[in-house]
Amino acid sequence: xxxxxxxxxxxxxxxxxxxxxxxxxxxxxxxxxxxxxxxxxxxxxxxxxxxxxxxxxxxxxxxxxxxxxxxxxxxxxxxxxxxxxxxxxxxxxxxxxxxxxxxxxxxxxxxxxxxxxxxxxxxxxxxxxxxxxxxxxxxxxxxxxxxxxxxxxxxxxxxxxxxxxxxxxxxxxxxxxxxxxxxxxxxxxxxxxxxxxxx
Amino acid sequence: xxxxxxxxxxxxxxxxxxxxxxxxxxxxxxxxxxxxxxxxxxxxxxxxxxxxxxxxxxxxxxxxxxxxxxxxxxxxxxxxxxxxxxxxxxxxxxxxxxxxxxxxxxxxxxxxxxxxxxxxxxxxxxxxxxxxxxxxxxxxxxxxxxxxxxxxxxxxxxxxxxxxxxxxxxxxxxxxxxxxxxxxxxxxxxxxxxxxxxxxxxxxxxxxxxxxxxxxxxxxxx
Ligand SMILES: [Zn+2]
Numbered sequence: 222x223x224x225x226x227x228x229x230x231x232x233x234x235x236x237x238x239x240x241x242x243x244x245x246x247x248x249x250x251x252x253x254x255x256x257x258x259x260x261x262x263x264x265x266x267x268x269x270x271x272x273x274x275x276x277x278x279x280x281x282x283x284x285x286x287x288x289x290x291x292x293x294x295x296x297x298x299x300x301x302x303x304x305x306x307x308x309x310x311x312x313x314x315x316x317x318x319x320x321x322x323x324x325x326x327x328x329x330x331x332x333x334x335x336x337x338x339x340x341x342x343x344x345x346x347x348x349x350x351x352x353x354x355x356x357x358x359x360x361x362x363x364x365x366x367x368x369x370x371x372x373x374x375x376x377x378x379x380x381x382x383x384x385x386x387x388x389x390x391x392x393x394x395x396x397x398x399x400x401x402x403x404x405x406x407x408x409x410x411x412x413x414x415x416x417x418x419x420x
Numbered sequence: 421x422x423x424x425x426x427x428x429x430x431x432x433x434x435x436x437x438x439x440x441x442x443x444x445x446x447x448x449x450x451x452x453x454x455x456x457x458x459x460x461x462x463x464x465x466x467x468x469x470x471x472x473x474x475x476x477x478x479x480x481x482x483x484x485x486x487x488x489x490x491x492x493x494x495x496x497x498x499x500x501x502x503x504x505x506x507x508x509x510x511x512x513x514x515x516x517x518x519x520x521x522x523x524x525x526x527x528x529x530x531x532x533x534x535x536x537x538x539x540x541x542x543x544x545x546x547x548x549x550x551x552x553x554x555x556x557x558x559x560x561x562x563x564x565x566x567x568x569x570x571x572x573x574x575x576x577x578x579x580x581x582x583x584x585x586x587x588x589x590x591x592x593x594x595x596x597x598x599x600x601x602x603x604x605x606x607x608x609x610x611x612x613x614x615x616x617x618x619x620x621x622x623x624x625x626x627x628x629x630x631x632x633x634x635x636x637x638x639x640x641x642x
Contacts, residue, residue, distance in 0.1 A: 240474070257490070257493070260493075261486060261490075264486055264489065265486075267473070268481055268485065268486075269478035269479050269480070269481055270473055270474070270476040270477075270478055270479075271473070272479040272481060273476045273477055273478060273479035274472075274473065274476055276479050282482075285479070286481065286482050286485065289481070289485075290485070290488065290489050290492070293489055294489065294492055294493065294496070297493055297496075298496070307463060308463055308466060308467055308470060309467065309470050310470075311470035311471070311473050311474045312463075312466050312467045312469060312470025312471075312473075313470070314470070314473065315466065315469035315470045315472070315473045316466055316469070318473070319436075319437070319438040319469065320438075322438060323438050330442060330549075330550070330551075332521070332524050333442075333445045333446050333448070333449030333450075333521040333524075334445075334449065336449055336453065336520040336521040336524060337449045337452045337453060337459070337462075337520075337521060339520060340452070340453045340459075340519075340520055341459055344456075345456070345459060362464075362467045362468060362470065362471040363471040363474060363475060366468065366471050366472075377433075377468060377472075378472060380433065380434070380437045380439060381436075381437050381468055381469045381472040382472045382476060384437060384438060384439070385439075386439050387434060387439060399601070402430040402601070403430075405429065405430040405433050405434075406428065406429045406430045408433075409429035409430075409432065409433055409464075409465065410429060412464070412468065413464060416464075
């Protein structure tokens with residue numbers, strides 16, 4: 222696939238390989254050569270973080286471990302479907318973890334997500350702008366996130382780090398649900414602006 | 421397709437975080453299947469998830485965690501080892517009546533749905549979902565007809581699939597989504613020549629206002 226070629230391209234900062242460039246190379250080695258040591262490097266990096274998210278969302282040790290293994294098994298199986306132009310390796314693994322959790326922990330059908338992914342693969346041409354925001358420069362998203370006002374960042378981190386439902390965030394922070402919504406909305410807007418600024 | 425009404429940013433973020441009720445997830449996913457712009461926006465929201473995962477503190481894994489996974493991999497027959505690069509079949513036909521996330525539930529044709537009359541000119545097709553406290557249904561409303569006015573007990577989403585309507589917010593045609601907050605009152609009037617067909621998720625059963633509607637509510641159960 223295309224990404225094998227993309228690895229040959231010089232990165233923006235040739236002296237220092239970014240995390241994303243390194244992860245992309247590892248995913249590609251897993252996809253193309255079925256390289257288990259590359260996979261182990263990914264496992265060491267992402268496994269403990271995936272488990273941390275599952276624990277944060279209230280899963281027991283056993284369930285969190287089990288879900289983490291399931292997520293990493295999916296990474297092994299589907300490595301060839303990873304498309305850098307649609308997002309960083311972290312983002313891709315995040316979506317796998319989210320879907321695994323929806324499937325299991327909340328016993329909800331994950332089919333809508335799967336269907337959107339299918340549509341996306343079939344119809345989205347990679348655009349330079351999208352790649353800028355979500356792909357190569359994914360580390361900028363982390364920086365943009367750090368720049369959010371604390372009250373907005375708190376809401377985002379509870380939603381994404383702990384998969385906390387909006388209603389629970391409202392209870393935990395003792396806020397009306399409308400306020401949680403408007404902070405989420407503002408955070409999204411601010412993030413997009415920050416990403417523009419950081420370009 | 422030119423779409424004028426999109427998803428609210430808060431809904432995009434909840435979808436990305438996996439926090440939507442199944443009924444709303446179906447409506448959001450159906451809009452995403454029709455809307456390039458919101459699909460791009462969801463990627464930004466998902467990138468937030470990726471950034472959070474990168475910065476997550478590490479939890480201790482069980483002893484021998486990788487060895488166990490490694491054994492699973494060696495025994496794995498369910499993988500796509502043999503065709504690792506095979507893309508899934510193209511599934512998105514923009515001209516298709518029913519977007520993919522909805523066709524998983526109701527089939528591919530809007531013309532083959534079973535409708536039930538609820539009030540004159542208004543038909544409903546209920547969609548049963550497991551694990552939801554919300555309602556998911558489709559409505560077919562005749563030309564010139566008003567949807568009976570209803571307030572909202574909670575969030576409501578309406579995705580237009582055929583025809584169009586107009587309400588206090590504007591005009592909604594195929595692909596447009598009305599992603600409404602609580603307390604918004606609106607009274608759509610169908611302004612297309614053909615019936616307007618839409619997909620609706622509501623947090624609580626919609627309660628129609630007005631004496632006639634109130635009298636009918638126990639009968640229609642909408
Ligand atoms: Zn949209």
